[in-house]
Amino acid sequence: MRHLVLLLAAVTVGCATDDAADEPLQSSEARSFPVFSPSRPDTSAAQGLQALQQDAWRRELRFMDAADPGFAFRSVRPTYGELEDRFSPEDWFSMGGQLFTMNFTEAQGFGGSDLPSMSRFHLGQRGGPDARRCSACHWRGGLAGAGDAADNAFFRGDGETESTALVRNPPPLFGAGWKQRLGEEMTAELQFRRDDAIAFARARGEDVRLHLEVRGVSFGFLSISRDGTVDDTDLEGIDADLIVRPFGWKGAFADLRDVVEDASNVHHGMQSSWFAANEDPARVGEGPTNDPDQDGVEDELSDAQVALMTMFAAMQDVPVELPPSGSGLLLLYARGRQDFTTLGCAECHVPSIEIEDAHYNLISRTGGPDLSINLLEAGAQPRLQPDVITGELRVPLYSDLKRHAMGDELAEPRDDAGVAADVFLTTPLWGIARSRPYLHDGRAPTLEDAIVLHGGEAQASRDAFVALPEDDRAPLRVFLTSLTRGERLASP
Numbered sequence: 131m132r133h134l135v136l137l138l139a140a141v142t143v144g145c146a147t148d149d150a151a152d153e154p155l156q157s158s159e160a161r162s163f164p165v166f167s168p169s170r171p172d173t174s175a176a177q178g179l180q181a182l183q184q185d186a187w188r189r190e191l192r193f194m195d196a197a198d199p200g201f202a203f204r205s206v207r208p209t210y211g212e213l214e215d216r217f218s219p220e221d222w223f224s225m226g227g228q229l230f231t232m233n234f235t236e237a238q239g240f241g242g243s244d245l246p247s248m249s250r251f252h253l254g255q256r257g258g259p260d261a262r263r264c265s266a267c268h269w270r271g272g273l274a275g276a277g278d279a280a281d282n283a284f285f286r287g288d289g290e291t292e293s294t295a296l297v298r299n300p301p302p303l304f305g306a307g308w309k310q311r312l313g314e315e316m317t318a319e320l321q322f323r324r325d326d327a328i329a330f331a332r333a334r335g336e337d338v339r340l341h342l343e344v345r346g347v348s349f350g351f352l353s354i355s356r357d358g359t360v361d362d363t364d365l366e367g368i369d370a371d372l373i374v375r376p377f378g379w380k381g382a383f384a385d386l387r388d389v390v391e392d393a394s395n396v397h398h399g400m401q402s403s404w405f406a407a408n409e410d411p412a413r414v415g416e417g418p419t420n421d422p423d424q425d426g427v428e429d430e431l432s433d434a435q436v437a438l439m440t441m442f443a444a445m446q447d448v449p450v451e452l453p454p455s456g457s458g459l460l461l462l463y464a465r466g467r468q469d470f471t472t473l474g475c476a477e478c479h480v481p482s483i484e485i486e487d488a489h490y491n492l493i494s495r496t497g498g499p500d501l502s503i504n505l506l507e508a509g510a511q512p513r514l515q516p517d518v519i520t521g522e523l524r525v526p527l528y529s530d531l532k533r534h535a536m537g538d539e540l541a542e543p544r545d546d547a548g549v550a551a552d553v554f555l556t557t558p559l560w561g562i563a564r565s566r567p568y569l570h571d572g573r574a575p576t577l578e579d580a581i582v583l584h585g586g587e588a589q590a591s592r593d594a595f596v597a598l599p600e601d602d603r604a605p606l607r608v609f610l611t612s613l614t615r616g617e618r619l620a621s622p
């Protein structure tokens with residue numbers, strides 16, 4: 131029986147791709163196996179075949195790893211230069227996906243000698259470790275999706291009790307590259323307008339009150355005096371440095387690479403050489419800079435591996451709007467789409483924001499080549515499409531990328547990342563139908579529960595929804611359910 135399975139795998143793989151699998155195993159050769167692909171064939175039959183071929187490759191890799199333990203990890207450990215010379219963006223996606231789904235081992239550097247072997251409740255900024263792989267938490271709605279309530283992470287506690295930790299539900303990584311790009315463009319525009327106003331105030335010898343509105347989102351006001359000093363008391367939903375930070379429930383990160391390194395460290399105790407050498411000992415451990423967690427493994431994640439995981443996240447597909455097909459439901463959907471605006475949801479969950487440049491750039495910190503992709507061409511399918519008539523490109527995020535005070539009911543036990551306890555980034559609603567449960571700690575099992583729990587700045591909008599009789603609430607729920615991820619076969 132085992133022989134039959136082996137044979138089947140070999141046959142499927144054989145017809146799927148070239149005969150790379152027949153080459154002899156070499157001990158530290160980086161190789162790209164097509165186990166994940168950013169492309170999604172048009173027909174369901176072709177999609178099915180692709181899934182079977184990928185599964186066969188995965189099986190083959192497992193055999194190779196069984197024959198030569200550590201092979202799978204080494205196969206996704208290229209040098210930084212090789213990323214550009216030997217591999218294509220499609221390879222980056224597949225290799226990044228392999229790292230994202232890999233069960234990290236102690237031999238690779240999992241955990242640390244200053245940490246328990248596993249812990250649900252993180253010890254300060256050092257973390258758990260709480261999982262063997264990224265996809266243990268990011269899976270709902272498909273690979274790199276959201277996490278269930280059981281996958282909640284318990285950050286920055288005393289390492290022993292839930293009540294000391296900040297409870298957070300894993301968000302999906304859909305369209306993450308676009309989120310970062312949008313943040314970057316908005317940041318550049320905000321900072322340019324501030325600098326311009328400072329120069330103007332100085333040159334004219336006049337005080338200036340600047341309304342910071344970019345891409346239709348208002349971030350409040352800056353008061354600039356004629357000597358160039360800036361008063362930021364009236365800023366709204368953003369830090370004083372005017373950096374838009376689209377990642378994390380609190381809006382704590384601007385850059386996916388930072389999130390990848392932070393997540394690798396706190397969830398898995400896997401430290402990149404750069405992170406180990408440059409981060410605060412409170413985050414990485416008190417040991418020497420080449421092995422701060424003192425587990426005897428240096429360079430646990432190479433810079434190239436961090437780049438691969440970052441590119442994998444950045445290249446994630448863009449969620450779609452798929453209205454229901456039955457005519458009765460279609461009417462509800464259309465009404466719900468309107469209600470979303472009339473009820474005031476769209477004031478924070480801004481349906482779409484214009485973006486100019488689709489290039490995602492990963493600048494090397496260690497002298498390697500910079501990696502750049504055009505998300506319109508290399509991102510995973512489905513991709514964003516420019517408007518057919520105007521050519522305009524808009525990111526259908528359903529967020530203003532701003533932070534808002536959400537009231538006492540949703541407040542956490544304490545402030546975090548310099549952000550007040552009751553303040554959260556407007557959660558993007560794209561793909562929302564595939565990312566149950568909802569809210570920062572996953573306390574809301576349904577969309578309706580999530581809305582009803584809104585307070586603070588969203589109180590009026592929430593009250594308007596709650597005041598509707600049951601029949602009139604249905605349209606909004608139907609509309610929200612149309613915000614989903616592109617159809618796909620169930621993935622691992």
Ligand code: HEC
Nearest residue numbers: 261263264267283298299300377378379389390393394397
């Ligand atoms: C134990 C569960 C868990 C594991 C394992 C995990 N994550 Fe996460 N991830 C989370 C949670 C929870 C958040 C939200 C954190 C916050 O807002 O404070 C998050 C946030 C993120 C984000 C930001 C998404 C956004 O839009 O805000 C990215 C990117 C990410 N994780 C990538 C990774 C990668 C890469 C790995 C593996 C190295 C990983 N995660 C492992 C739970 C997990």
Ligand code: HEC
Nearest residue numbers: 474475478534540554555556557568569570580587588591
């Ligand atoms: C003042 C800004 C604001 C308004 C108005 C607002 N929201 Fe939100 N919304 C947020 C913030 C911030 C969060 C995240 C809160 C948290 O996680 O604790 C959120 C979370 C959500 C979530 C959960 C998302 C997830 O993935 O967990 C849904 C669903 C949602 N909002 C829908 C709506 C709808 C529908 C309306 C209109 C009835 C609305 N919101 C009005 C700011 C707003």
